[in-house]
Amino acid sequence: RAVYQNPWAEFHLEKLPAKLAKRHRYDALTKKWSDDITIVKIEDRPFARGGLRECFRMKKLSQQPNRPHIHCLGWKNANNYVAKRSLYSSQNLNEESEIKAQVEIQQKCAIIAQAFDALKPPKSVTIVDCFMIQILPHALSPKSEYFFCERFLDGGAFEKHNSNEGSVETQRLTPQIFSAASFWLTRGHAMVTDVQGVNDLYTDPCLHTLSGRYGGAGDLGARGMALFFESCDTQNPLFDYLKIPKFQLAPSQICTRRRTVRHATSSADLWKSVNKRRPGGSSLFKKTREASNRQLTHDDLDAIETVLDTADTIAKKALDSFLQVEDYSLPHLAEEKEEEKDIIANVNDLRKINAPAVAKVHAALAELETEAFFDHNKIDTAAAIFHCAKAAIKGSEIAAHSLARWHADLSPGALLPRFSDLKYAYPNKAGPLLVLAAIRGDAAAQFAAAEAFLIPRWGLPYNKTAAKSLLLSALQNAKAQDAQLIPNLQAGDFVLASVDGLPHKAMIQRVLDDGQLEINFDYTAQFDGDKNSLSLLPRSRVLKKFNSEQELEYVSPEVDDTCILPPGNAGADLPPAHIILAKLAEIPLDEHRDDLTKYKQHLLEQAVEAALSIQAPACANIYSDQLAKLLASSSSSSS
Numbered sequence: 001r002a003v004y005q006n007p008w009a010e011f012h013l014e015k016l017p018a019k020l021a022k023r024h025r026y027d028a029l030t031k032k033w034s035d036d037i038t039i040v041k042i043e044d045r046p047f048a049r050g051g052l053r054e055c056f057r058m059k060k061l062s063q064q065p066n067r068p069h070i071h072c073l074g075w076k077n078a079n080n081y082v083a084k085r086s087l088y089s090s091q092n093l094n095e096e097s098e099i100k101a102q103v104e105i106q107q108k109c110a111i112i113a114q115a116f117d118a119l120k121p122p123k124s125v126t127i128v129d130c131f132m133i134q135i136l137p138h139a140l141s142p143k144s145e146y147f148f149c150e151r152f153l154d155g156g157a158f159e160k161h162n163s164n165e166g167s168v169e170t171q172r173l174t175p176q177i178f179s180a181a182s183f184w185l186t187r188g189h190a191m192v193t194d195v196q197g198v199n200d201l202y203t204d205p206c207l208h209t210l211s212g213r214y215g216g217a218g219d220l221g222a223r224g225m226a227l228f229f230e231s232c233d234t235q236n237p238l239f240d241y242l243k244i245p246k247f248q249l250a251p252s253q254i255c256t257r258r259r260t261v262r263h264a265t266s267s268a269d270l271w272k273s274v275n276k277r278r279p280g281g282s283s284l285f286k287k288t289r290e291a292s293n294r295q296l297t298h299d300d301l302d303a304i305e306t307v308l309d310t311a312d313t314i315a316k317k318a319l320d321s322f323l324q325v326e327d328y329s330l331p332h333l334a335e336e337k338e339e340e341k342d343i344i345a346n347v348n349d350l351r352k353i354n355a356p357a358v359a360k361v362h363a364a365l366a367e368l369e370t371e372a373f374f375d376h377n378k379i380d381t382a383a384a385i386f387h388c389a390k391a392a393i394k395g396s397e398i399a400a401h402s403l404a405r406w407h408a409d410l411s412p413g414a415l416l417p418r419f420s421d422l423k424y425a426y427p428n429k430a431g432p433l434l435v436l437a438a439i440r441g442d443a444a445a446q447f448a449a450a451e452a453f454l455i456p457r458w459g460l461p462y463n464k465t466a467a468k469s470l471l472l473s474a475l476q477n478a479k480a481q482d483a484q485l486i487p488n489l490q491a492g493d494f495v496l497a498s499v500d501g502l503p504h505k506a507m508i509q510r511v512l513d514d515g516q517l518e519i520n521f522d523y524t525a526q527f528d529g530d531k532n533s534l535s536l537l538p539r540s541r542v543l544k545k546f547n548s549e550q551e552l553e554y555v556s557p558e559v560d561d562t563c564i565l566p567p568g569n570a571g572a573d574l575p576p577a578h579i580i581l582a583k584l585a586e587i588p589l590d591e592h593r594d595d596l597t598k599y600k601q602h603l604l605e606q607a608v609e610a611a612l613s614i615q616a617p618a619c620a621n622i623y624s625d626q627l628a629k630l631l632a633s634s635s636s637s638s639s
Helices: 067-072 095-117 174-185 221-231 251-255 267-275 298-324 355-370 381-394 397-407 427-439 443-454 464-483 549-554 577-586 593-613 617-638
Strands: 019-027 032-042 053-061 079-086 130-135 145-151 158-160 190-193 196-198 206-209 259-262 285-288 494-499 502-511 517-520 534-537 542-546
Touching: 019 095, 032 079, 032 130, 053 145, 079 095, 095 130, 095 145, 095 174, 095 190, 095 206, 174 190, 174 221, 190 221, 206 221, 221 355, 251 298, 251 381, 298 381, 298 397, 298 427, 355 381, 355 397, 381 397, 397 427, 397 443, 427 443, 443 464, 443 577, 464 577, 464 593, 494 517, 494 534, 494 549, 502 549, 542 549, 577 593, 577 617, 593 617
Parallel strands: none
Antiparallel strands: 019 032, 019 130, 032 053, 053 079, 079 145, 130 145, 158 196, 190 206, 259 285, 494 502, 494 542, 502 517, 517 534
């Protein structure tokens, strides 16, 4: 039998001073921490450094320490560990909390790996066990030191198989199928990527969660999942062997499989380029098509036509159901309430497909294609339409609204390109899709559908009662939106403002009487600025206000979590409450004249108050005039 050769023998860690430490372990199933006392020997200088952490060689003994003799124990044969310490601490976490979060993430990934092994793959996978070491205060260090620790991987070459931004590093099948399976095993709530290690013993994985909030610094949310599926080879025979679902891509994506060239130098660069959306794609990660000038085939066009027809059929059924309800009330949406924090609660069942999660990933792919993320000079319009329609089919209200606006030749927002050479847009399909989005809870779609019922247009019939129901539903959301607006905005304020779903640094040039803001995005120029840099925006687009230009310059929208916008938008703003109230007052209803007057009077009084509350005095004056005319007309009629 071969004698074990210690790969770290030459570094003589046994000669280092022993240190008393506390080991903190996390059980991902019970969600509980436990700790015990141990002893370690650790180098003072790191032997490796990455973008996020630096690594130290460490030995640990499992015996309970006997303080007078801890330097004389059998250190030569003690296990080798890698102790990792963060280079950059989060603004929101101290070092201890940050390392604990990393341990929790890796231990969750280990549970997912166990679920994958239960599928009986040809080669099983293991995520290395990890824990946190707290070196207790001693004579040379009055403060505790914290390290993320795991066993040193020996016995083969260390390989990185894929990354958390979608690149495929090796030709091996098992790591890729593991990442794909992790999505389905967690019902779409999570995905394990950045798979790396020795053979199929993996370490330091990244965990994408659907919202991008629970997987730490490398969590790119639904966009990270989309990037993986876009580069995942569905011809991998393990998909069929393990009966793992295949995420459906557009034919143009399958035929032009991308090769990834990675240019990022740090995790901060990765975060900026992938998670915080940039117009025109990322300058840090280029995924180039093998045939970027490829012409669309019949398969491309057939796929687009099929998904658009399916979305249209679903929308028409939703419209018919809505119009058959006696009072046109919107259904109470039973939203999925599963906590993403409990991502391991439902592992082991591939049969439970979580349609809302799949819809979010399709929407993320549509958004990436619309940004020309994979090719800076060419938007894959066919792929964007395909994934937007698939997202709408799977239940996304934003995707349904975007498709509606695309059919109506309006700006479709982040999920679809504004103009398209493909002749599949039909205005009469816009109305049913708007109603579908409205039923699913999109407040801006509720307002747009109500207007379409009143005109009528886009395939919707005239129906004032349906319009009233939709407006009343949108009003509740508009009031909530108004309550969250930043108060007392004025000319000269420095702000972050949202344009096309992206935060931009800007200065308020003017506050108009109707409540809109004239925003100057070239605020470093003279105060009158370049007229081309000025935009009229509603107050709801202002994300943050700053006390000075210096304070604004210090803030980075790409890394400030408070500036993260929801992924994707349908290109339409929900108007403030006063506009919806005024619109309700315009609807001719069948009530008795006196009751109708009181009803309209009440609406207009609310509209005046709502307009003044968001700095829109011109609108308040208009409603006051309408109210005076209404009361005068009522008085003359009664006399």
